[in-house]
Amino acid sequence: MNVELRINGSRLHVAVEPRTTLADCLRDHLHLSGVQTGCEHGVCGACTVLIDGEPARSCLMFAAQADGYEITTIEALAPAPGELSVIQDAFCELHAMACGFCTPGMVLVAHALLNRNRNPSRADIVEAISGNVCRCTGYGQIIEAIELAAKRLCESNVVAGELSE
């Protein structure tokens, strides 16, 4: 079947089997390999994408169900080739990762959180990332990096809801 998807600001037409998940469609058909698949049953969060700005598990959705929504993947967050978003930069500054496999999902979750809440408490951050499993870091540096990114965004002129995508 043919589906029309709005991904990272572009309209794309893809021919998929009806059973194709959004995760497989993004990875295998659209070569957006920053979308990782870790469990494919909706627990680990590695396949997280933003759907109309909110985190969602692309392994639990069919590609066809994404028709009509704005989908954002990790590939859209860097402002220009070789550059990093404020959140990505904060993740690098505090080494909020080790193997990097869960990192795209974590960055996207942080992006969604800071887009709606520019001044999150530690508890808000813990809650926001609690659907994403990281096996390397024990979450400490991820939480600190999101706190750092929030601080930097507050100090910048970017207002909530307007993080670039």
Place this chain on the structure above:
Amino acid sequence: MKDSRFKFVSHSRRVQEDRRFVTGRGNFVASIEMDGLLHVALVASKHPSARIRSIDVSAALAVSGVHHVVTGTELSAAVEPMMNGLDTPKVRRYSLAVGQTRYCGEWVAAVAAESRAIAEDAAELVEVTYDPLPYVIDVEAALQSDSPLVHPDHGTNVLLDRTFVWGEVERHFAGSPRTLSFRVSWGRNSTVPVETFGVVARFDPWRELLDVWASIQMPKYAEQIARALRLPANSVRVHYDVDVGGSYGVKRGIKHTVLAAYLARRLGRPVRLIEDRLDNMQSGDAHGPERIFDVSVAFDDRGIVKSMKMRALDNVGAYAGRAPFQLGKPVGAIVGPYRIESVQYQVLSVMTNKAAQEAVRGFGQSPTNFAIETAIDRVAVALGLDRIEIRRRNFIRREQFPYLIPSGTRYDSGDYHAVVDKVLERVDWSGLETERDRLRASGLLAGIGVAACLEPGGGNSSFEPLLNPKNTTTTWMDSCRINVDGLGCITATIHTTSSGQGHETLTATVIGEVLEIDPDRIRIIRPDSLASLPSNSPVGSRMAIMLGGAAFHAAQRLKRKLIAIAAHQLQRPADGVTYSGGSVSDVQTGRLLTWSDLVTIAHRTIHLMPEGLEPGLEATYVMQVPTGRDLPTADGRVQMYPCHSFEFHVVLAAIDPQLGRTELRRYVIGHDCGTVINPHIVKGMTLGGIAHGIGAALFEEFIYDGQGEMTSQTFMDYPLPSSHEIPEVEIVHHCTPSPFTVFGQKGSGESGYLGAPAAVASAINDAVRPLGIAFTKLPIRLTAISDAVAGASGTGRQHTDDH
């Protein structure tokens, strides 16, 4: 942590690898694309033990897009069995079951098709007819003479049964005023990386070349693949530039790779095998140790532990793998941080009809540390002594290093008392006790846990010759090559894959430190295995010591060459010039040759080079593990790892007595891994290790039911700790440099995990001690706590839970 002796080492610098990961551009194996790729799905055994009567593949082959279905019979005719570290030739193992299945989930057949979805559809159509056989799941049942045999040809389920006696154990026990004995168990868990194992194999029959991309962390992987496939080793090219999405020990992948490579060669198409989560958990042969410890200790009225007897009975599952060796590595730290004078250690490695084990973070040391720490806690309780005071009394003292333990390893350095002092100052111990008592008064169960332990680092293979006399391997090297190109840019090599340890940053930092050049200007690459120097991969907390050491020595060689070129040019002896920041100057006149001058001489003007020096600027170093040269003695004494990091955990747990839910309210770790090369990386390893250890203590277990089926098949049944379960951890640093390494660094890749399970168990047992109960099996899950607490409160009896 910043050490003023260093310009880059120990500074909180960014990690070079991170930029590709935050942008979703990691080179993970599932992202490797190539034309004509075929995908593999697997047919798993539904029986823990069964004769395979027949396999009908006709319906599967009829599915459009299916290229082949391979069974164990076909595969085993074409490949060698996988290597077995022990001398047990009748325990043969292939990628697919041959004639008989030995655990639920064991691969029986594999389908190769145009897509994974088609392969899975076809795999469901493969009809296997089984004759079920008797099976055994419980390790103590497997030891009985009437037990079903997992490998009947082997004649027993015992793979390894050896008792070591180091020192005068019986005399010490006989002469001791007090002894105590107990049993504790470590449940079967694993590291369970978020990325499953994956491999892509491509064979070119005209070049006779097998290309492999895999998410591996495996010493001598290419050699093992070549041997199994009966290929010359220089016909196997493993691509080390694959990013591995977490491993922590388990991603060995020989069985997966042999299967994918066989299919690639047979079908003339590249083949990809990526585990799905069920493949990974049930059939990936990646479970960790499952142990029963019987421990006795002999001690005096002051709590000084003189001697210990330990029997470690390990349920290795259906095949040997490297599991038995995980009983061997703890020999190198069998007394933990304590001055225990003599030890009897029995290692019993026993097969059952469960999935096979693989190496897991710490290589068996964390379960052993849990047993040792339980012993120390129990001695304290028996004597009514403070649990920290008793550790202080037994610790090896700072001035006693290097310290020879009874089993033959010399610990390098440490200052355990100082680390404990620092941690206690941070936690405010009496305040912590007040908080515990406040929680208790509010109706919760509350306890403080403590654990002290060592992380052996440096990773040689001394446990192999120790447990298998036919294996005389003592070499366990790592390497680095540095090249300065004609424009003066530096590129250096790593000869292994990495799974998040930041080896590119490590190598660049070390070379930058020696050459006094910004590490961010140094490019680190990973040649494929045919272009590589020897490496034994990042196992056994070794890379800061071994890759860091090799990079240091290669950089020193390069520096010596630069100095020789400059001295010749300045017509001075080598000690008449000095190297600084990439330039070399005459000590007397101050005349200076810049980096650019030296590069130009080396690359373009041989007439200016000293006699006998090769043109170009290249340096290579292959480094053997420090202190590792000798085979074990006949009585099983051996120098295991060179370096010994220390950690001391204090944790406050609050438990809801009705729900049994444990909440960790405070967590402080004192950590001494010598000189830290990159503080961000070490911090992450320590916090991640603690999180993994909390998982092992409270949540994670692969559970088999009475029918031999693994019931924890998903992340719903095998819960991984989320950000809600992991407390904010405070790290207290201490630095006791190792005398055996180039900067004084020690290992840290297993830190946190080696003591967290013991510390959490200690906290829970402190919490329930007033009820007269104790937990002796990890994980201590919520239901176990609520049941035991209800039982204890309901009857008011003294009661020891052994759920």
